[in-house]
Amino acid sequence: GMRRGAPRGTLRGVLRRHKPQLRLAASGDLLIHLNFLMFLHRLAEEARTNAFENKSKTIKPEHTVAAAKVIKHF
Amino acid sequence: MVMSFVKSLVYIGRGELQLPDLVPEGTSIATFRMTRSRKKLSISEFERAADKRLPQNQAHSTLDSTLARSLHMSLGSVLAPDTVEKRGLFRRPKNRKAIDIAAFEGGVEQNMQRKAQNYLVDLQTASMIEAATLTSDAEIMLNNTELFAQPQSGEQNQKELPALEPQLSESETPVQRSKISNAMQEEGKLVGRVSSVGTEEGRTRRYSEEELINDREHVDSMTHVSQKTSANQGEDEQGHSQQSEPMEQLSDSEEVAGTTEHHTNAGYSEHLEKKLTKKAESQIIVTPEEGGVAEGSVKHQDSPKAEPEMATSVRARSLSRHSHAFSSFEKSGTKPLKEAVEQADELEDRAAMGELDGSEEESTEDEAETEGQESKEGSMKTPMFVRAAAYSPLPLLSTPRPAKPAAQESPLQPRRAKPVPKSSGTSRKKKREPALASSYIKQIFRHYAKMPVARDAYKIVEKCCEKYFKQLSDDLEAYAHHAGRKTVEIADLELLMRRQGLVTDKMPLHVLIERYLPLEYRKLLIPVAVSGNKVIPSKSACLSGRW
Numbered sequence: 001g002m003r004r005g006a007p008r009g010t011l012r013g014v015l016r017r018h019k020p021q022l023r024l025a026a027s028g029d030l031l032i033h034l035n036f037l038m039f040l041h042r043l044a045e046e047a048r049t050n051a052f053e054n055k056s057k058t059i060k061p062e063h064t065v066a067a068a069k070v071i072k073h074f
Numbered sequence: 075m076v077m078s079f080v081k082s083l084v085y086i087g088r089g090e091l092q093l094p095d096l097v098p099e100g101t102s103i104a105t106f107r108m109t110r111s112r113k114k115l116s117i118s119e120f121e122r123a124a125d126k127r128l129p130q131n132q133a134h135s136t137l138d139s140t141l142a143r144s145l146h147m148s149l150g151s152v153l154a155p156d157t158v159e160k161r162g163l164f165r166r167p168k169n170r171k172a173i174d175i176a177a178f179e180g181g182v183e184q185n186m187q188r189k190a191q192n193y194l195v196d197l198q199t200a201s202m203i204e205a206a207t208l209t210s211d212a213e214i215m216l217n218n219t220e221l222f223a224q225p226q227s228g229e230q231n232q233k234e235l236p237a238l239e240p241q242l243s244e245s246e247t248p249v250q251r252s253k254i255s256n257a258m259q260e261e262g263k264l265v266g267r268v269s270s271v272g273t274e275e276g277r278t279r280r281y282s283e284e285e286l287i288n289d290r291e292h293v294d295s296m297t298h299v300s301q302k303t304s305a306n307q308g309e310d311e312q313g314h315s316q317q318s319e320p321m322e323q324l325s326d327s328e329e330v331a332g333t334t335e336h337h338t339n340a341g342y343s344e345h346l347e348k349k350l351t352k353k354a355e356s357q358i359i360v361t362p363e364e365g366g367v368a369e370g371s372v373k374h375q376d377s378p379k380a381e382p383e384m385a386t387s388v389r390a391r392s393l394s395r396h397s398h399a400f401s402s403f404e405k406s407g408t409k410p411l412k413e414a415v416e417q418a419d420e421l422e423d424r425a426a427m428g429e430l431d432g433s434e435e436e437s438t439e440d441e442a443e444t445e446g447q448e449s450k451e452g453s454m455k456t457p458m459f460v461r462a463a464a465y466s467p468l469p470l471l472s473t474p475r476p477a478k479p480a481a482q483e484s485p486l487q488p489r490r491a492k493p494v495p496k497s498s499g500t501s502r503k504k505k506r507e508p509a510l511a512s513s514y515i516k517q518i519f520r521h522y523a524k525m526p527v528a529r530d531a532y533k534i535v536e537k538c539c540e541k542y543f544k545q546l547s548d549d550l551e552a553y554a555h556h557a558g559r560k561t562v563e564i565a566d567l568e569l570l571m572r573r574q575g576l577v578t579d580k581m582p583l584h585v586l587i588e589r590y591l592p593l594e595y596r597k598l599l600i601p602v603a604v605s606g607n608k609v610i611p612s613k614s615a616c617l618s619g620r621w
Contacts, residue, residue: 004514006595013508018547022554023561030595031567032546037518037590038576039542043535044522051525059523061530068538 006033043067510543512536546570564599 011029015022024032046067051059512532519535520527553566571577576586584600591599 004517005592007510007514010508010510014510014543015547015550017508018544019551021560022547022551025561025563027598028562028564028567030591030599031564031571031587033595034587034590035546035567035571035574035576036539036542038571038586040515040518040535040539041522041590043538044519044524047527047531048523048525057526059525059527059531061528061534064531064534064538068534 006030008033011036039071042071046070510539515539549573 006029008029011032012024015024015029015032043064047059047063050063050066051057054060054063056063515536516527516532519532549570550562550566553569554560554562557563557566568577568583571583571586577583587596587599
């Protein structure tokens with residue numbers, strides 16, 4: 001599980017930096033956090049699969065790069 | 075109707091996997107009228123009909139492509155990637171040709187009218203190069219053939235040249251890249267090889283690699299020719315021992331290049347050659363009206379470093395040099411000439427190219443520097459091409475930086491530089507760029523990977539996160555704007571997740587919430603109705619912003 005809580009303030013700050021004119025609903029950042037977790041989950045799964053296919057016991061940068069190209073927010 | 079619906083669904087599902095099966099099925103399903111399948115059927119039917127008329131080979135390919143296209147259309151994509159790419163390929167050379175020719179002529183006229191030699195030289199060289207580059211690959215090939223017919227001795231000499239001096243190598247490399255550079259080289263070589271190399275490189279990158287190959291051949295021949303011609307041109311100038319050798323080579327090559335150049339270039343080169351000869355006779359005289367060519371010839375003998383071709387990169391240098399050149403011109407013939415020529419070249423290049431690769435040219439002024447420039451130029455090849463295309467506003471002095479990293483940095487930098495609207499004293503002390511803590515990302519990723527992760531892999535994960543947030547903000551803004559709101563609501567986020575395929579009819583949002591988020595957040599997000607007309611979470615709890 002997650003040791004820390006969701007960085008709500010940081011998430012809002014990041015969104016602010018990209019789109020300063022955009023506002024966010026009260027619990028919206030939690031769902032953003034959820035989306036972020038799922039994104040990392042998918043990325044990690046894909047990278048893990050790539051590492052397995054390469055018969056590697058660790059996830060190497062190339063595995064992650066290939067995983068990132070596949071994800072593309074399906 | 076149910077049957078037809080099911081069949082159409084089957085059709086859709088199968089379409090992705092078994093394209094050929096659709097052919098026979100299509101006709102049968104065509105009878106049913108489903109809006110969903112209609113699109114595909116109409117297209118596929120049309121294609122089939124068209125295919126019948128076409129030869130068998132084409133039919134198969136078009137059919138498959140049609141099916142694929144229909145599927146793509148159903149999915150929402152607009153064009154097949156091939157067509158887009160082809161259009162892009164076709165477009166560029168056409169536009170450039172038209173513009174360049176016109177610009178060349180206009181530039182020639184302007185040059186004549188202008189006072190400064192530099193501009194003349196630069197424009198001429200630039201136009202030459204542009205004109206040369208504009209020529210289609212076929213033309214370039216033709217030009218090459220001309221060169222080949224000539225002198226293979228030149229090629230042999232070329233081999234000898236590289237062994238000679240770094241300058242030679244410098245000039246050769248850039249020349250090789252672009253044919254146009256040959257014409258330019260003639261002029262530029264007089265001034266300085268390095269500069270010419272830089273410009274040539276930049277120009278060639280712009281247009282095509284084939285040109286580069288052709289140019290190289292040209293350059294070799296040109297350098298060779300220049301050697302011969304330089305000797306003929308001016309013995310006076312050869313007084314400058316150091317540069318005499320390269321100058322000769324340059325002049326020889328230049329003349330040769332002029333003859334072998336493309337038609338447009340040839341005419342131009344001839345003009346240049348005439349100027350050069352004039353200059354050779356008259357000592358070093360910086361007369362702006364004569365144009366860079368004359369200067370080039372003079373300078374060429376003096377300092378084969380900078381060439382007008384290099385102008386683009388030499389711009390920055392040229393400016394400084396011009397001032398020096400003109401002032402010092404009267405004092406000492408060789409040095410100021412070189413500078414002036416270089417500057418002129420640079421200016422021309424600047425005008426013509428508008429590129430930023432001046433840094434490379436600057437270094438090329440000195441023989442010793444030329445070597446350095448060669449290496450720089452080599453590294454700059456790709457970047458120059460990229461920059462040329464993009465007309466990035468990087469400073470001339472930025473120099474040899476790999477173009478890709480530079481290109482990547484420039485788009486990223488402006489974003490990071492965006493000022494945060496709220497800036498109080500306390501917030502300034504904190505990190506100016508709110509970014510998610512890398513350790514936090516590491517922790518989450520490690521948890522999900524369930525495998526040891528290399529340290530370098532985390533860097534990539536971080537980059538992905540940055541891109542992800544950027545895209546996320548764009549999407550949310552689009553959704554909110556689409557709904558006519560300025561605030562991103564929960565509905566927007568649900569729509570985002572649905573589009574990403576995370577939330578489906580089988581996987582509602584609250585299931586995901588329960589799965590991923592800790593209990594406290596779950597309570598916040600999922601209202602739970604309790605008896606007594608109380609709903610948890612209560613609105614007051616949300617507004618208070620606890621947790």
